[in-house]
Amino acid sequence: MYQDKVALVGGALGLVLEQIKQAIAQRGQCSLVLAGGSTPKPLYEALAQQDLPWEKLHIFWGDERYVPPTHPDSNEGMAREAWLDAVDFPAANIHGMPTSAQDPQKDASRYEAELREFFGVSAGEFPVFDLILLGMGDDGHTASLFPQTAALEVCDRLITVGEKSGQPRLTFTIPLINQGRCVIFMVAGANKQPALQQVFAETADPVAYPSRFIQPQGELWWLLDEAAGTVLKSFNNLVIE
Numbered sequence: 001m002y003q004d005k006v007a008l009v010g011g012a013l014g015l016v017l018e019q020i021k022q023a024i025a026q027r028g029q030c031s032l033v034l035a036g037g038s039t040p041k042p043l044y045e046a047l048a049q050q051d052l053p054w055e056k057l058h059i060f061w062g063d064e065r066y067v068p069p070t071h072p073d074s075n076e077g078m079a080r081e082a083w084l085d086a087v088d089f090p091a092a093n094i095h096g097m098p099t100s101a102q103d104p105q106k107d108a109s110r111y112e113a114e115l116r117e118f119f120g121v122s123a124g125e126f127p128v129f130d131l132i133l134l135g136m137g138d139d140g141h142t143a144s145l146f147p148q149t150a151a152l153e154v155c156d157r158l159i160t161v162g163e164k165s166g167q168p169r170l171t172f173t174i175p176l177i178n179q180g181r182c183v184i185f186m187v188a189g190a191n192k193q194p195a196l197q198q199v200f201a202e203t204a205d206p207v208a209y210p211s212r213f214i215q216p217q218g219e220l221w222w223l224l225d226e227a228a229g230t231v232l233k234s235f236n237n238l239v240i241e
C-alpha cells in the first residue's frame, strides 16, 4: 500500500516498466491496455519520460466513452495528450477504440475485428494481452463494466457496449480482461473505500461490484494508496504489502 497517490504512481511505473520489458524480452513486443479516468494520467505522463523502444509497444484501450478522441472526455485523447503524442510513438501502434459510426454496437464489432486480426485469433478464442491497466469507480465498476448492466453477462465477445447513466461506452468484456497475463488495478482516494470493502469481502454480489469479476489467469495486482486501502487492514485473510 502506498502512502499517497504520487507514491502509488511511482510504484505503478516500476511495475509497468518491468512488465513491458519482460514482454518484449519474451515475445518481441508488448500489448498494453490503458485505463481511462483520472488516476492513470500521471502514470502516462511518467511513461512519456522513459526511453523505451516505442515501436515494440502496441497500445489499446480497455474502454472508451462514445466520443471522438478530440473530446475532453475521451480516454484516448487523455493518453495521447499525456504520453503518446509527446513521444515518437508509431501511429500504427496506437489502436484506439472507434467511436465514429454513430452506432456503438457497430464500433464494438469493428474493434473486436481489429483485435482478432492483430492477435490472429478466430471466433470463440480470446487473445492474451501482456498488460491490462484498470481503475475502479466508487461503485466498484471497472473499465465500462458498470453494476447491474447487461455488459456483465457478455461472455462470447471481446468487446461490448457498456453504459453509464444512459451514455454508451465501449468496453472489454470480463472474459477478455481475465485472459490478461498481468492485470493491474490503480485505486486511490478515500471515496473508493466502500467499494473496495465489497470487492474484497468474502461474499458480495459481483453484479453489484463488477471489479469482483476480475480474476485473471495471469497476475493480478491491486495498487492502492493509504486513503483507499486502509479499509482492507481489517481483512485478516489478505496480505497487504
Ligand SMILES: O=C(O)[C@H](O)[C@@H](O)[C@H](O)[C@H](O)COP(=O)(O)O
Pocket (backbone or CB within 6 Å): 035, 036, 037, 038, 039, 040, 063, 064, 065, 075, 134, 135, 136, 137, 138, 141, 142, 143, 144
Ligand atoms: O473510462 C473510465 O472512466 C475508466 O476506464 C473507468 O473505469 C475508471 O478507471 C474508473 O472510473 C476510475 O476512475 P478514476 O481513476 O478517475 O477514479
